[in-house]
Amino acid sequence: MRVLLAGGGTAGHTSPLLATAAVLADAGDDIVCLGTPRGLEVTLIPQAGHALELVPPVPLPRRPNADLVKLPANLRRSVSATLEVFDRFRPDVVVGFGGYVSVPAYLAARRRKLPLVVHEGNALPGIANKLGARLTRHVATSFPDTELRHGTYTGLPIRRQIADLDRYASRAEGRRHFGLDPDRPTILVTGGSQGARRINTTMAAAARDLADAGIQVLHAAGRPEEVELDSRADDPPYVVEQYIDRIDLAYAAADLVVCRSGANTVTEVAAVGLPAVFVPLPIGNGEQALNAHPVVGAGGALLIEDGAFTPAWVDSAIVSLVTSPERLERMSQAASGIVRRDAAERLAQMVHEAGEAGR
Ligand SMILES: CC(=O)N[C@H]1[C@@H](OP(=O)(O)OP(=O)(O)OC[C@H]2O[C@@H](n3ccc(=O)[nH]c3=O)[C@H](O)[C@@H]2O)O[C@H](CO)[C@@H](O)[C@@H]1O
Numbered sequence: 001m002r003v004l005l006a007g008g009g010t011a012g013h014t015s016p017l018l019a020t021a022a023v024l025a026d027a028g029d030d031i032v033c034l035g036t037p038r039g040l041e042v043t044l045i046p047q048a049g050h051a052l053e054l055v056p057p058v059p060l061p062r063r064p065n066a067d068l069v070k071l072p073a074n075l076r077r078s079v080s081a082t083l084e085v086f087d088r089f090r091p092d093v094v095v096g097f098g099g100y101v102s103v104p105a106y107l108a109a110r111r112r113k114l115p116l117v118v119h120e121g122n123a124l125p126g127i128a129n130k131l132g133a134r135l136t137r138h139v140a141t142s143f144p145d146t147e148l149r150h151g152t153y154t155g156l157p158i159r160r161q162i163a164d165l166d167r168y169a170s171r172a173e174g175r176r177h178f179g180l181d182p183d184r185p186t187i188l189v190t191g192g193s194q195g196a197r198r199i200n201t202t203m204a205a206a207a208r209d210l211a212d213a214g215i216q217v218l219h220a221a222g223r224p225e226e227v228e229l230d231s232r233a234d235d236p237p238y239v240v241e242q243y244i245d246r247i248d249l250a251y252a253a254a255d256l257v258v259c260r261s262g263a264n265t266v267t268e269v270a271a272v273g274l275p276a277v278f279v280p281l282p283i284g285n286g287e288q289a290l291n292a293h294p295v296v297g298a299g300g301a302l303l304i305e306d307g308a309f310t311p312a313w314v315d316s317a318i319v320s321l322v323t324s325p326e327r328l329e330r331m332s333q334a335a336s337g338i339v340r341r342d343a344a345e346r347l348a349q350m351v352h353e354a355g356e357a358g359r
Pocket of ligand 1 (some may be wrong): 010011012015069121122190191192193194220242243244245247260261262263264265266268281284287288291
């Protein structure tokens, strides 16, 4: 089957695309991906060995602003670029993951009367997928309670190296990879694909307290210049990276992760049973707090509001947590039962059914 997968703009939309593409490619399908010229997909998709076609992004404004005025022209340009890709690749089925290229893909699929599958990553659906769900019956959600027309709960597809982390990487290997000490308690810090200023500056300010407690840190900062350390805070190691390509090894290395609660990050850390402290992004439509709720409710993670995430809180709450193996173990057990590790296979099956029905 020829499958076109549309998802890009943030890693948040690219990660489930890659996980699904791997399963479809294994089943013998031909894959082409649709992305934007300015997102992380430009490197991530070719790295994974898939063909990538670029079309202009169509950001959907949440409230009236300059983007709204430009919307009709943006949409027209992007839909016609997408139709050209369709005419060259001739897909049997189109799959969209929300985000900036999904709306053109949804409209182009309707224009060519192609079967369409919509996958929603977040607990609270975005505007693009609400539109997409009006155009098809094949709609998948990542969380069981997400309210979206025709939605079926598949779970959020996660990459194989992460879903089966134990098979692919050990803690020792993860720590070696990043130049970390093999025996120190280890915190992974990530603000999601673009980093998070509040998390960066708070962790940098707490670095010396963490070092005094013998804790080492691996920090994916998005913008590393926001992590200013004084020299004493670098022993034990405080390793700062812009973007971690081998996030699987970072998960393997860590005892605890401190992070935003983008849908993929939440799902991945729960799948690997990594205890978490979530600091939800306070803007957007509130989806990040909702993404975190199931794992937090099960006891697998703590949730702290952005404004309350201060160096003093890190010193009091995180230091005691990461140096308490029994508490970490309980959280790990609670987190690992929560998510579906076979979401990519479930979504791939939905794609095949939609494609067959369209023949
Ligand atoms: C600001 C914004 O629009 N955020 C949204 C975006 O976030 P964002 O893209 O940051 O969110 P996610 O947590 O969903 O995904 C991040 C992905 O990047 C990967 N990763 C991240 C850092 C790193 O160094 N290496 C790495 O590989 C993670 O493994 C994960 O797969 O998409 C999410 C899913 O639609 C939404 O929930 C977020 O609200």
